[in-house]
Amino acid sequence: MTTTDLLSVFPLLILILWACLVLLLDVFLKRERLTTILTAIGLVVTLGFSISQNNLNLTGFNNMVVVDNFAVYLNIIFLGSGLLAISLAHDYLKRMGINRGEFYVLLMFSISGMMLMAIAADLIVFFLALELLSIPLYVLAAFARPRVESEEAGMKYFLLGAFSGGFVVYGIALVFGATATTNLSGIAARIAEHQADIPLLTIGAALILVGFSFKVAVVPFQMWTPDVYHGAPSAVTAFMAIGAKAAGFAALMRIFVAALPTLSEQITPIIWVLAALTMIVGNIVAVAQSNIKRMLAYSSIAHAGYILMALVSYGQSSVASVSVSAALFYLLSYAVTNFGAWAVVIAVEKAEGKGLALDDYAGIGRKYPALAAAMAIFMLSFTGVPPTLGFVGKFYLFRAVIDGGYIGLAVIGVLTSLISAFYYLRVVVIMYMRDGEPEVRSEPWLNLTTAFTAIATIVLSIFSAPILQWASQAILSTF
Amino acid sequence: MGIKTLIWLLPLPPLLAFFIIVLFTNRKKALSHTISVGAAFLSWLGSMVVFFFAVQKGAHQLGEHPFASSINWLPLADKWLKIGVMVDPLTAVGLFFVAWTVFMIFIYSIGYQNYGQPKGDHDQKGLPPHGATVIDEQGHKHKVPSIEPMYSRFFAFIGLFAFGMYTLIISDNMLTLFVGWEIMGLCSYLLIGFWYAKPSARAAMIKAFITTRVGDVFMLLGIGALYAFTKTLNFREIFFNEELLHKMATTPSGFFGLSVAGLIGILLFIGTVGKSAQFPLHVWLPDAMEGPTPVSAMIHAATMVSAGVYMVIRMFPLLSAGAQHGELTSPMMAMAFIGAFTALFAASIALAQNDIKRVLAFSTISQLGYMIAALGIGAYVAAIFHLLTHAFFKALLFLGSGSVIHGMEHGIYHVDEDIDPQNMFNMGGLRKKMPITFWTFLAGGLALSGFPIITAGFWSKDEILADAFSNGHWMVFGTLAFAALLTAFYTMRQITLTFLGKPKTRAAGHAQETHWTMTLPLVVLAIFAIGFGWVGIPEQFPLIGGLIPNWLHDFVITTLPHHLGEVGFNWAPLLTSLVVALGGLFLGWYVYKDVPAGAEDPLKKPMGFVYKVLQNKYYFDELYDIIFIKPAIWFSETVSYLWMDRKIIDGILHFIARIAFQLGTIFRDWFDVPVVNGFGDFVGESTKKIGKSLRVVQTGRVQQYMLIALVITVATLFYYLFSVFTP
């Protein structure tokens, strides 16, 4: 192992070691506050090291990992999500009676899996990262243990995750068979030299796409999402919704845009159909939901559809960088808004699965105006109304898909956004125009998260240009 | 903090004040007004600092290199749409008057809304306060003015308005200027209808909004045309670009034989016609007096209506593009005509108004006409000068009228008389009862009339007349001079009826001077109304010209790419100006000085039916009602509803129903309901239904999920392999 290798995985290594350390400390010391603080410090330290890797552009472990700005951008999203998840979970776990230190350890392991996914450049590493990030999530989903819903959610997630993992492995096996290597640059080279067995390669790529589509929750592989998001503890759901999705998209972008661009003629129609179906199904079924967790689950399916829509034009080399940078930007905007919305859900949620119906939000506008204003901002951002970050994100997504020439898909995107306005604004209407007696939990870190994400949604939308520049530069070094 | 950052921050304090008051401090009156006035103070302070640095930088430097800063906002095709701020000499003087008038009016509002007074007996939100009964130590009951029930809301709205005005002044491109423009339009709507429970206020707020909207639509077309032609909306890039202006002035636009510059100029000017209440879109301003007086002062005298003039001043290089020296382009001719006409038109109406605020409203319309006419004939500096002085003395006059109304209300409560506190024929003799108000109002009124030398209005008005005379625009000169005569006349009429002579009603006899929060702004504004004129004394004026340099001219002229020279001095316009001002003032005093209580207007009989026409504003409201409003109502009620909906559509349906009758009611359910209720219902309901039905698929059983996914995958794979690998 050379120093370059070590340097390339340094933040990851720090995080894993730190997680092991915290695990040990938690077993022996059993002080929850200490665990939380240590985890937060660990994530911040890792964040620092990740940021320092900006503009580094090196490969390690014989081309199996590549550290470029793409990875740094995603690492920052993952670590930021982790920090926000901790601030949400801090009081939530205590309130729900599941205050165990393992939560933080599992969280850190999952984040390390996501970080590994961001720097992966070899199919083996992708698989490892996929499992490394998923397995802790299975446990986290079942974290509220004696409650049947949580266990059921964990079980379903596990079954579907393992099933899709099987597809990914088999797909990798076929790709390996077609090109005699699992390294992304090697695969690209073999294809360029016409030494790859294209039919086998195509089937393998399709299987890999299927496997990762499960993770990202696109139709028709999205059916686990509402159940798992509903059953898992809300703090975990908030983290899963953005972390697993971003990691899945990172893998898809790396694999398909970097290694298999020549397959784009065959793959693009599939992605077109997947994106269209996802947007349509996600939004339409969300309209019929009355439980806010399920509604947000379907909405996250719909957002995965929007991101996929931007990626549909990845095959055209002039537009590829715009696609990917739009997707990256949208992941950031989705992360900020998502955590904000879930923070509000956690504030309103009560024990035993109560406090999650839409009607429980009635009257918040009058009693807790700041909270209602924040939730209104998040709902507007999800819909894509200016001056929120969601609007800028959607603007870039639509620009990417229109630049690629897929006007029909853009029209579907706009129409489904219109449908989504109904169920997002329904929440705002219930909050402000219906009377009720809501009970809201007020906790300093929770309020801080809500306020921070609400302000970020508005402020970042005004200063969105530098973030887009950063996301675009992240691509330049990848391709 | 650099100057550029400070400029960006100028509009923010009032905006923050708006949000804080609306979200948090609505119930606490003192805190709300402190936040609001504090915000106005911060913006004022910032504006003064910026103004100081602007002046220090010097006119020439500032004109060439204004303080500017912009950010990339939206990516478009191959370049970014930038938005930003710019302070050049025009902005600097704009900031000066906006900051002072806004700050003074905010302070004034504290007293006007009766802070510190008890809550009214029957006061309701949405109606003006009606007074409270207090019992003093001896057990006597007194009625006193009561505090406004929606006190904090007022301060929130004026904060939002101040944000809009600052944004408009400091913006460096048409887009953010339009944003500020529209925000002010919204606040104008909200504030005119502040007392929303009054039907007249509700009607007035809608009238204001819709009338200005008509202008705004054309303005937006103009902005669109400007962008389409020049691919930018930035002021420096358009107005300092000789080539571009020349191209725009010589390319025909295809409409009415106008060049592109002419068309865009006229479209944008129509926006000003709406916003600055010029003929024919002037009808909203008099009705806007339904709002509280600080609103009338700030929005409808000093700032919002000035914004319309400010915009055309900015557009001046575009409007004058293509004109040879001395000639006028099409937009300028339109402006000269409409401006001069409006000036005379409105001044004539003001002669016959009895409400103290209405007189001032028409006076505002008239003075704005002056400014627009000035620009129309190319008197750039004169227009800016008059804009500045007018803002100060008109704000002063409105605030003064508010003070008078308050004093009258005090008297009304005291003697329990039921009269209109705003009718000048109920006033009289207030000079003794409200001295500060009197002297400041007099200063403002003299400035408006153009009293020589010592008032600001004289210098600015004289410069317009001089410019018109020297460049040979006789019609404009004559119209404006006659309008000046009428202006002086009705102003003195107003002052005489209100302040001089003996009180015409008992209430007027018991009027009282108002609180210091109202009189202090009056004094400050009076100082400006008198002194501000001295910064613009023409160099060639006899005796005093040349003692002080013509600072204003030298300062703002650098905002034009070609620096115009000063107009040479001529005795004729000066004498005309003196004659009409002094003559009008004397006549006004003479006619009205001895009007006894209960008498009608001395001009009524001699002028006969002309007086009635003037009092009814030339029946324009009635005319618009007949031409536009009634037809629109008729159309929607008769054509759309009666003819199309009931007769035609229903007719078809009945026919179908008759045929379908044999086939049964089922057909009726399938055809009648979706067609009549409309496509929208169908879409909404079907979306919900599809959503609900798709929910059923989600059975909760994992293996089914996997099965469905797998089946679809395999099917796709087969289809796909089949289609790709079999040629």
Added chain:
Amino acid sequence: MIPTTYYIVLSALLFTIGALGVLIRRNAIIIFMAIELMLNAANLAFVAFTRMYGIIDGQVFVFFVMTVAAAEVAVGLALIVAIFRTKHNIDIDQLNNLKG
């Protein structure tokens, strides 16, 4: 020498059997076994390809897959035990509280 195609067909068959097992069987433990079968089918494919190309990469991958499978199963079994403690049976069809 057995042609590689035979191995691949076998691995495809095993994969299919595994997938069908996941879909059809109700007992959670049997489902896990089926998932293991799928992963091992992939392992078989790897080894077969490695032998075809004469390199060693695929066999290394097999180790990774086996390790991950073991970890996965450990966690999965722990989840099953937790569910058993609550519901006293491990029939997957009974896990349908969350639906819609």
